[in-house]
Amino acid sequence: MISVNFTLIMQVINFLILMGILYKLLYKPVLDFLDKRAKDTKEQIQATENAHIKANNNVEEAKKALLESKKESMVIRERAKQVALEEKNEIINQAKEEAQNIIKETKITIEREVSKAKNELKEEIGLLSINIAEKIINKSLEQSEHQQLIDEYIKNVENLH
Amino acid sequence: MGEFIEKVVSSFEIGNLQNVKEVNTYILKIGKWNLTLNVTTLVMTWITMIILIVLAYIARKKIEKYPSKLQALVEMIISGMDDLTKETLGVVARKYFPLITTLLFFVLISNWLGCIPTLKSPTQDLNTTLGLGLMVFVIVQASAIWHKGIIEYVKGFFQPYIIAPLMFPLNVVGEIAKVISHSFRLFGNILGGSLIILVLSELIRYFILPIGLYAFFGFFSGTIQAFVFSILALVYIAIARG
Numbered sequence: 001m002i003s004v005n006f007t008l009i010m011q012v013i014n015f016l017i018l019m020g021i022l023y024k025l026l027y028k029p030v031l032d033f034l035d036k037r038a039k040d041t042k043e044q045i046q047a048t049e050n051a052h053i054k055a056n057n058n059v060e061e062a063k064k065a066l067l068e069s070k071k072e073s074m075v076i077r078e079r080a081k082q083v084a085l086e087e088k089n090e091i092i093n094q095a096k097e098e099a100q101n102i103i104k105e106t107k108i109t110i111e112r113e114v115s116k117a118k119n120e121l122k123e124e125i126g127l128l129s130i131n132i133a134e135k136i137i138n139k140s141l142e143q144s145e146h147q148q149l150i151d152e153y154i155k156n157v158e159n160l161h
Numbered sequence: 162m163g164e165f166i167e168k169v170v171s172s173f174e175i176g177n178l179q180n181v182k183e184v185n186t187y188i189l190k191i192g193k194w195n196l197t198l199n200v201t202t203l204v205m206t207w208i209t210m211i212i213l214i215v216l217a218y219i220a221r222k223k224i225e226k227y228p229s230k231l232q233a234l235v236e237m238i239i240s241g242m243d244d245l246t247k248e249t250l251g252v253v254a255r256k257y258f259p260l261i262t263t264l265l266f267f268v269l270i271s272n273w274l275g276c277i278p279t280l281k282s283p284t285q286d287l288n289t290t291l292g293l294g295l296m297v298f299v300i301v302q303a304s305a306i307w308h309k310g311i312i313e314y315v316k317g318f319f320q321p322y323i324i325a326p327l328m329f330p331l332n333v334v335g336e337i338a339k340v341i342s343h344s345f346r347l348f349g350n351i352l353g354g355s356l357i358i359l360v361l362s363e364l365i366r367y368f369i370l371p372i373g374l375y376a377f378f379g380f381f382s383g384t385i386q387a388f389v390f391s392i393l394a395l396v397y398i399a400i401a402r403g
Contacts, residue, residue, distance in 0.1 A: 003184065006196035007288035010203060012296050018210045019263040026217035027259050030239045033224055 121157075128153055168200040202286040209270045209283060245392075249399045257398055260300065264293065265391035268347065272383025275355055276375045282383075284351045287344070294344030297394045298336075305401035343393055350386045354378025 132149060168187050189196040220235040228236060242262045246254040268284060275282030283289045306314045318332040319325040358374045365371075 002287050003197075004288060004291060005186075005199065006189070007199040007202055007286065008292040008295070010198060011206060011283070011286075011289045011292035014203075014206050014210060015263070015267060015293060015296065018213060018267060019259050021210075021214055022217050022263055022266070023259045025214065026221055026235075027239070027262065029221055029224065030235060031243065031255070031258075034236065034240055034243070 125157070128156055165200065169204050199286055199288060201281050202283050202289060205271070205274060205281055206283040206289065208280075209267060209274060212270055212274075213266055246395060249395050250402070253402075257304075257395070260297075261391050261395050264297075264394055265387055268293075268390050269384060269387035272351055272387055273379060275351060275383065276379030282351050282355065284347055284386075285355055287348050290344040290348040291340075293347075293390070294340045297343065297397060298340045301339075301394075301397045301401045302336075304398050305403075308402045339397060343390070343397075347386050347390050350382055351378075354382055 132153060135149065165187050168185055171185060184199055185201045187198045187200045189198055220231060223229055223232050223235075225232065239262070242265065243254070243258060246258050246261055250257055271283045271289070273282075274280050275285065302314075305317070309317070318329050320328060320332070354374075355378065358371060358378055361371050361374060
């Protein structure tokens with residue numbers, strides 16, 4: 001039942017033949033296929049990671065750009081505010097200046113009018129004085145007439161104002 | 162040649178205890194050499210080879226980018242064995258992958274064939290298991306010499322050096338024992354299993370086919386033994402390479 005003979009050598013030869021056939025027929029193609037697929041998968045994972053990194057970078061860049069544009073808009077707004085403030089101040093100043101000019105001019109006009117009126121009054125007073133003097137000189141006046149003249153004079157003066 | 166074919170045909174007769182005791186042999190005469198061949202073993206080995214080659218061909222043909230169930234199974238087995246050899250042997254794993262995987266497949270299918278009544282597993286014959294064991298032994302020693310160099314390889318038999326004269330024969334015996342244990346474990350398990358099945362079948366006169374025994378000794382024990390045989394070969398190579 002247990003005997004070692006030439007079958008032993010034959011079995012080794014059979015095994016080696018089988019190993020060779022299976023290597024050519026199965027192991028090599030399957031291992032090559034698995035290696036290729038593993039390589040492809042690795043490449044795809046790498047590509048995905050790269051795309052992910054790139055996307056992250058893009059997001060970062062976009063965030064940075066957004067921040068910069070926000071900053072820029074803030075600067076522009078501040079500048080606009082400042083310009084507006086300056087313009088407002090300028091307008092106010094101009095208005096003030098104009099108002100003062102108008103006041104000044106008005107004052108001058110008033111003063112001129114007043115002085116003109118004064119001059120006219122003076123002239124009127126002069127004329128009235130002359131009249132009164134004429135009247136005093138030409139006729140002797142009674143006390144009541146005298147008083148009447150004075151009242152008239154005063155009345156005239158009041159009318160002038 | 163006619164006698165050989167007769168022997169081949171007779172090897173398929175319904176098995177009984179008598180058939181286990183008597184080996185179906187054929188004497189091959191080459192010159193002055195009379196070479197004895199166990200016909201049943203050889204025929205069963207060829208059947209195993211044909212089954213494996215056909216399965217490999219079918220599996221190879223079905224390889225596509227999007228795997229089918231069969232392809233997924235083949236990929237799982239091949240990549241599993243690839244990972245196993247890589248974990249044990251590292252960068253040289255692919256050189257030993259065909260040997261280890263073929264050992265697993267060959268022994269597995271051989272053991273499973275023993276489950277079919279009238280068929281005998283090739284691993285029931287010591288010539289098969291010892292042949293494979295010796296082949297593994299030669300490969301292990303060659304691998305050790307190739308990896309370490311002849312001087313370091315020989316030095317290895319004298320370690321530890323303090324008791325070198327005593328260690329050398331012990332180490333040599335240890336190496337030979339590996340072949341014997343490797344071969345006889347498989348042979349004993351498979352032959353033992355088939356003998357139990359035959360004895361029980363004879364006792365109950367084949368009235369009830371002992372399915373449970375076939376399942377246990379054929380499939381379960383056969384699978385375990387095939388795995389153990391190939392893993393031991395892998396471990397021996399890994400140990401030899403240091």
